[in-house]
Amino acid sequence: MTRIGRTSDARIDRRALFASGSAAALLATVGISAEAAPTRGGHLRAALSGGHRGETWLDLPGGRFLQAARHAVFETLTEIGADGTLQPGLAVRWAAEDDGRIWHFELATDVRFHSGRALDVGDVTASLARAGVLAYAHDGDVVIELAEPNPTLPFALARDGIMIFSADQLETGVPLTDGTGVYALKRFEPGRAFFAQRVAHHRKDGTAGWFDTVEFVAISDEAVRAEAVRDGFVDVADVRDPSCLDGCSDLTFITEGDQIAALRKEIKTGARTGVAPLDDMRFAERWWAQS
Numbered sequence: 001m002t003r004i005g006r007t008s009d010a011r012i013d014r015r016a017l018f019a020s021g022s023a024a025a026l027l028a029t030v031g032i033s034a035e036a037a038p039t040r041g042g043h044l045r046a047a048l049s050g051g052h053r054g055e056t057w058l059d060l061p062g063g064r065f066l067q068a069a070r071h072a073v074f075e076t077l078t079e080i081g082a083d084g085t086l087q088p089g090l091a092v093r094w095a096a097e098d099d100g101r102i103w104h105f106e107l108a109t110d111v112r113f114h115s116g117r118a119l120d121v122g123d124v125t126a127s128l129a130r131a132g133v134l135a136y137a138h139d140g141d142v143v144i145e146l147a148e149p150n151p152t153l154p155f156a157l158a159r160d161g162i163m164i165f166s167a168d169q170l171e172t173g174v175p176l177t178d179g180t181g182v183y184a185l186k187r188f189e190p191g192r193a194f195f196a197q198r199v200a201h202h203r204k205d206g207t208a209g210w211f212d213t214v215e216f217v218a219i220s221d222e223a224v225r226a227e228a229v230r231d232g233f234v235d236v237a238d239v240r241d242p243s244c245l246d247g248c249s250d251l252t253f254i255t256e257g258d259q260i261a262a263l264r265k266e267i268k269t270g271a272r273t274g275v276a277p278l279d280d281m282r283f284a285e286r287w288w289a290q291s
Contacts, residue, residue: 042289044211046236047225051191051218057176061161064238065218067281069194072214073179074163077105078154084275086155090164100151105142110203113166114184126167182209182285191218210288235264266290
């Protein structure tokens, strides 16, 4: 069984946000200020590190290229928000028993795969099992039993990037192409290239998924990634040493731990970034292009 790590547990209750009627509060949890006014449209290009030709969607955690692509197409039970707090993902609420050894997750009812099929508990339990996490269905919920208590399991499920896939595709061994995220997969070349298109309608409409299309390339050489964003071939690149980009007035920089994201200035990130690398690798659905 996968040993899911522990970390601090902070939670935002989306139900309370809706009950308060505060759109600004809801947007803030995903890193959008009321003044920012993100708009739909545009094409996001990113040059990212860490890709290799033999990788698959099931590799955990994977490099930045794989993580960013995976978060665009697939989803997790919980998410880490732009401000670092824990938020609902495919699960809308959860509760623990036995000091955090047993967890119950209630799934959202309005989730569909890009193929049109509704998400069910079997998809979740099969995906968790593939990641080495014991789970089963009970009264419509997903129940996870751990060998020992872990009060921070919901945070770990998001942080560790345990995605939910189609059980049918997992069982038949066909390529994993059918996700529930805001972008539908159009092209994936492991360790090389990724292209996806915004789905027409999604439950996150109005809070995430602003670009029409997103495209990533995997580039291992940091100097080449820096050159790509400097010369406008891409809009975003991850670098460790930004000194080679000194004097680039059309770039902005976000420091995230030991990583730095270099962005063209027309790419907007909202008010709360810098908590985790490239917005916890969910930048494709959270950032937008200035119109």
